[in-house]
Amino acid sequence: MAEQRRLIFQHIDEPGYSNDLACYLRHGGYEVLRKVVAKPPAEVVDEVKKSGLRGRGGAGFPCGVKWTLLDRKSGKPIYLVVNADESEPGTFKDRYIIHQDPHQKLEGIMITCFANNVKQAYVYIRGEFPEGARILEAAIAEARAANFVGPNILGTPYSCEIYVHRGAGAYICGEETGLIESLEGKRPYPRIKPPYFPAVLGLYQCPTIVNNVETLCHVKHIAAMGGEAYAKIGTPNNTGTRIFCVSGQVKKPGYYEFEVGKLTLGQLLNEVCGGPLPGRTFKAVIPGGSSAKVLKFGERYKGKRKVGAEMVDFDWALEDVPLDFDSLALAGSMGGSGGVIVMDDSVSMVEALGNINAFYGHESCGQCTPCREGSAWMQRVTARMVHGQARKEDGALLKNIADQIAGRTICAFGEACAWPTQSFVAKFGAEFEAYAAKPAKSPAAIELV
Amino acid sequence: MNLKPETLAKIEEVIPHYPVKRSAALPLLHLVQEDQGYLSNEAIEWIAAKLELQPINILELVTFYPMFRQKPIGRRHIRVCRTLSCALSGAYATCAEFEKQFNTYRGEISPDGEVTIEFVECLASCGTAPVVMVDDQLHEKVDRAKACDLAVKIKAEAAKRK
Numbered sequence: 001m002a003e004q005r006r007l008i009f010q011h012i013d014e015p016g017y018s019n020d021l022a023c024y025l026r027h028g029g030y031e032v033l034r035k036v037v038a039k040p041p042a043e044v045v046d047e048v049k050k051s052g053l054r055g056r057g058g059a060g061f062p063c064g065v066k067w068t069l070l071d072r073k074s075g076k077p078i079y080l081v082v083n084a085d086e087s088e089p090g091t092f093k094d095r096y097i098i099h100q101d102p103h104q105k106l107e108g109i110m111i112t113c114f115a116n117n118v119k120q121a122y123v124y125i126r127g128e129f130p131e132g133a134r135i136l137e138a139a140i141a142e143a144r145a146a147n148f149v150g151p152n153i154l155g156t157p158y159s160c161e162i163y164v165h166r167g168a169g170a171y172i173c174g175e176e177t178g179l180i181e182s183l184e185g186k187r188p189y190p191r192i193k194p195p196y197f198p199a200v201l202g203l204y205q206c207p208t209i210v211n212n213v214e215t216l217c218h219v220k221h222i223a224a225m226g227g228e229a230y231a232k233i234g235t236p237n238n239t240g241t242r243i244f245c246v247s248g249q250v251k252k253p254g255y256y257e258f259e260v261g262k263l264t265l266g267q268l269l270n271e272v273c274g275g276p277l278p279g280r281t282f283k284a285v286i287p288g289g290s291s292a293k294v295l296k297f298g299e300r301y302k303g304k305r306k307v308g309a310e311m312v313d314f315d316w317a318l319e320d321v322p323l324d325f326d327s328l329a330l331a332g333s334m335g336g337s338g339g340v341i342v343m344d345d346s347v348s349m350v351e352a353l354g355n356i357n358a359f360y361g362h363e364s365c366g367q368c369t370p371c372r373e374g375s376a377w378m379q380r381v382t383a384r385m386v387h388g389q390a391r392k393e394d395g396a397l398l399k400n401i402a403d404q405i406a407g408r409t410i411c412a413f414g415e416a417c418a419w420p421t422q423s424f425v426a427k428f429g430a431e432f433e434a435y436a437a438k439p440a441k442s443p444a445a446i447e448l449v
Numbered sequence: 450m451n452l453k454p455e456t457l458a459k460i461e462e463v464i465p466h467y468p469v470k471r472s473a474a475l476p477l478l479h480l481v482q483e484d485q486g487y488l489s490n491e492a493i494e495w496i497a498a499k500l501e502l503q504p505i506n507i508l509e510l511v512t513f514y515p516m517f518r519q520k521p522i523g524r525r526h527i528r529v530c531r532t533l534s535c536a537l538s539g540a541y542a543t544c545a546e547f548e549k550q551f552n553t554y555r556g557e558i559s560p561d562g563e564v565t566i567e568f569v570e571c572l573a574s575c576g577t578a579p580v581v582m583v584d585d586q587l588h589e590k591v592d593r594a595k596a597c598d599l600a601v602k603i604k605a606e607a608a609k610r611k
Contacts (some may be wrong), residue, residue, distance in 0.1 A: 088594075089532045089571040127479075128528075128572050130585040163466045166479055168514035171570065185474035185500075187513045204469060247534035247575035254576045267549045290533055339575065340533055355533050359570055365513075447541035 001271055004170060005233070007241045008104070008217045009257045019135055021142040024103035030148050032224045036111050036155050044115035048219060050227025054241040057083055057174075057212030058289065058337045059412075063219070067116055067209060069199035076206040079329055080113050081122040081183065081198075082211045085167050085174045087126055088289035090339025091253060093243040094213040098125070098132040104140035106162070108216035110148060111223050113160045116209060120161055124179050127168040136164050162168035162317075171363035176210040178365065184343035186266040189367040190411035210386060214243060228255025235261030236308075237362040238324035243333070246273050249280065261327065284428075285318070287328055288336025291416030294424035295321075301331040304413050333423075342370035346446070349428040350390070350427045350435045352421060353398075354449035360417035365431045367410060374405040375417045384449040395425045396430035450495045456484040460499070470500045472511055478517055484493050487521045490512045515569070522565035525603055528582040529591075531568040534575035539592055544568060546593045550600035563607050 008431055011017040026032070036044055049064030070078060084103075086094040097105055113121050125133050126385050140162050143149040151159040170188055172178045177196055178188035180203050195201060202208025211219075211333030222230045231239045233243055238260040248252045258268075268284065269275065276282050282297045295318050304311045305326070308322065321327055322391070325335045343352055361379030365370040385394055398421050406418035452460075463476045477496045482488050488511050490504075497504040511517045529535075529544040544555060547566045553559035555566045574580045577589035581599070588599060 086573045087571055090534055090575050092573045092575050094524065096575050126573070127514075128569070131587070165472075168475055168478070168510075169516035169569070169590065170514050182475065184469065184473060185471035187509055245576060248537045253534075253578070318456075322473055341537075341575070343537065351536075352533065355531075355536050359532050362515075362570060402556075437608070446537065446539060447537045 001267050002258055004257055004261050004272075005241050006257050007221055007233075008097065008193070009093075009213060009255065011098050011257070012096070013106075017100070018100055019100055019139065021103060022144060024101075026396060029103055030107055030143075030146075032111050032116075033107050033148060036156055036223050037114055037158060039155055041115045041117060042084045042222055044111060046218075047227035047230075048115070048222055051218075051223060051226075051230040052224040052240070053215065053230070054216035054219050054227055054235065054240075054280045054325060056218070056338065060335060062404070063211065063215055066199065066211070069197070069206040070116060070209065071200045074200075074207060075118065076118055078118050079203045079208040080109065080116070080118045080174075080211045081121040081179065081203060081208055082121060082213060082216060083174065083176065083179060083210055084123050084129075084132075085127040085179060086114040086129075086213070086293065086325045087171045087174050088337040088339055089246060089356075090247055090289050091243045091337040091343040092247075093338065095129065095132065096255065097213055097217060099135055100131065103135050103143065104217050104220060105136075105213055106139055106143050106149065107216070107221040110143075110153070110160065112209070112211065112216055112219050113219055114153075114158060118160060118209070121163075122183060123162065123204075124173065125164060125166055127166050130166075130312045133164050133166050137436060138362070140164065170365070170410075171359075172365040172413060175413065178411065179210065180208065186315065186374050189365055190413070197303055204419070224413060235322075235324055238326060242323070242338055244268060244338050244340055246325065246340045246342065248340075249277055249344040249347070250282075250342040251275055251277060253265055253342075254418070258323070261322045261324030263323050264319060265321045266317075268323060268340070269317070273342075276344050280346060280369060282342065283345045283354075284343045284349065285348060286333075286339075286343075286420075287323075287340040288334045289339040289418055290341065290359065292328075292336045293333040293419045294427060295331060295333055295429045299427070303330060305330055323389060343437060347448075348435070348445065349424055349431050350382065351386050351448040353424040354379075354386045356420045357382045357417075358449060360413075362418075364417065368414065371414045371417060372407045374401050377401050378417070378421055385432075385449055390432075390438075392433055394436065395429050396413070397431075399425045450491060452481065452484050456480050461566075461579075471502060471506070473500060474507060475514075478507070478510060478514075482517060487518045488518070505526040507517070523559070523563055524607070525564045526582075526584055527564055527566045527603075528569045528572070529555075529566065529579070530570070530572040530574075530580050532571040532575075535572075535579040538573060538578035538590075540579040542593050543581065543596045545592050547581075550597065561607070574606065 053063040054060045068126040179193035182188035186330040357379040364375040402418040551559040581591040
């Protein structure tokens with residue numbers, strides 16, 4: 001089995017490593033930025049394109065392509081907005097980067113800004129990270145004093161400012177256009193695309209890059225080692241390392257960084273995380289944050305996949321699925337944000353879905369009718385089921401509601417709230433039917449709703 | 450509006466961070482809420498005037514974003530994460546323990562005015578579930594016993610203040 005490869009999390013939880021500038025400099029900090037600002041900006045963009053880096057926020061969109069789409073001819077300023085609104089349930093990687101290694105992130109931001117001629121960056125950090133916001137502000141002040149941020153960086157004509165902007169507890173701000181609206185001081189209603197692609201009409205209707213915290217840290221390492229060397233890490237089309245955040249009912253939950261695709265789901269859960277809790281067996285796993293479709297232990301995934309230029313057959317058990325963007329998509333789910341939530345045989349899938357639906361019912365922004373009404377309806381149906389009034393036809397009702405949300409909304413929240421219901425009902429339909437015959441929850445069960 | 454001088458200084462510092470004043474709405478709401486404990490109508494109107502907006506432009510933010518409140522809360526704010534990973538690790542029992550300890554129900558102010566307990570959505574520390582925030586401080590792996598310890602600590606701090 002592959003060993004952990006710590007690139008982004010190299011110093012996380014390392015004894016003696018602190019989040020101040022002096023410590024970062026002792027570990028070679030800002031050397032990459034120093035090298036980068038001596039070269040033409042387009043070189044970094046090329047390296048990132050060659051690296052094949054895909055965004056780590058959830059959608060897995062190629063980062064270099066995102067930057068290429070920027071409207072550089074408009075004459076308007078270009079903004080970088082850092083998405084530090086980590087809020088997909090099951091995901092907790094950015095928290096550690098912000099708290100323990102903020103300068104790694106700042107260096108990634110400054111390299112990205114230089115490469116794209118950005119003069120102003122905003123870090124949109126979720127409201128529930130007050131300490132993280134303070135740490136970042138302190139780190140920016142240190143970096144400014146040392147001339148890594150601010151006017152005439154490292155003696156060059158290039159200037160760039162970074163400010164921290166705190167959110168206020170709304171999940172929808174993780175959606176990039178919702179985030180931009182929020183940064184403009186409005187309700188974070190996502191914008192319709194086209195025409196409002198951030199690369200063209202983003203913050204203040206100017207071209208804008210929105211990148212995740214982890215993605216920007218990868219940029220620093222790509223600039224350091226070169227795009228081709230980075231592309232050798234991981235697997236083709238799924239390059240680099242990935243931080244898996246494992247939570248739920250497993251012996252050793254936590255964060256683990258591996259080369260993308262070099263590890264299977266079974267290896268991660270059974271070997272790295274020590275398997276199920278004593279006396280339990282695994283039942284289901286959500287592989288990429290709570291909106292990813294659930295995978296059921298015991299199911300098989302078959303079909304054809306592309307290896308190099310050839311199409312080859314695959315036949316995987318859940319445990320065999322390689323942890324990369326493409327393979328998880330072939331298994332019918334997604335790599336998403338890297339948040340892996342594990343459930344064992346003690347969990348009722350009806351109650352777990354009730355918990356997830358309560359989240360999406362609470363977080364729908366209310367702009368589009370199918371999502372506003374549908375997410376709240378699904379929440380009420382699953383809550384009613386859990387509280388002793390389940391009906392045999394509830395599974396079909398839930399599926400019906402979910403099917404009418406996905407694909408009918410302005411942003412991807414519609415899919416995010418429909419996918420859990422669609423996949424839970426499709427894969428655990430018998431459990432939903434049986435729930436109707438079982439009027440009360442078992443008193444020993446863990447309360448989820 | 451009777452804001453502390455340091456709050457006013459921070460407000461003046463933050464507005465020029467943005468090319469458009471309206472962008473400073475969320476930062477100002479945070480600063481005023483931290484200063485006053487909640488956002489009164491007077492505060493909403495004051496922020497609107499400060500940013501050259503209508504009060505509705507600020508009110509619609511207060512009613513949308515979960516972290517803003519229009520009523521005071523207890524002296525200490527206990528936020529228990531409710532979302533899946535925490536719930537799977539016993540967050541509902543953790544919340545019930547806090548409610549028992551302070552003789553209150555989530556969303557309300559405890560009879561002694563000391564705490565408000567709230568269920569919140571994912572706090573992004575799922576690997577150390579269940580997690581709780583007491584004011585700005587995150588606490589990890591808060592099972593019933595640890596919730597009890599935290600409650601004892603909060604009560605001791607309250608007694609000391611008196």
